[in-house]
Amino acid sequence: MLQHFSYKPMFAGGSLPGWTFSFFYQNERFTGDYKPDGTIVWTGGTPSDEENVKKMIHELMTFHVYE
Incomplete structure (x- = not known):
């Protein structure tokens, strides 16, 4: 299970080309x-x-970004 999942647009304003993300998994970032x-x-x-x-x-990205 991923813990403390966070994401943000790569550029201000939320325009593409994508998002950066971070999370902890098995006690490693x-x-x-x-x-x-x-x-x-x-x-x-x-x-x-x-x-x-x-x-x-x-x-997670489908749920948070595309919904």
Whole structure:
């Protein structure tokens, strides 16, 4: 489970090309960029079970950004 998930637009005004995000997972902090096409680019380390974490991020971003 992701904890303390937060995101913000990459640029002021909320215009594309995407969002930056951060969260804690298994007591480790992770950061990355979420592109409009759903691509995730990690700006720090990569979680050990990356595919599972990506699914959780996609769900959160869909709920918070696109709803």
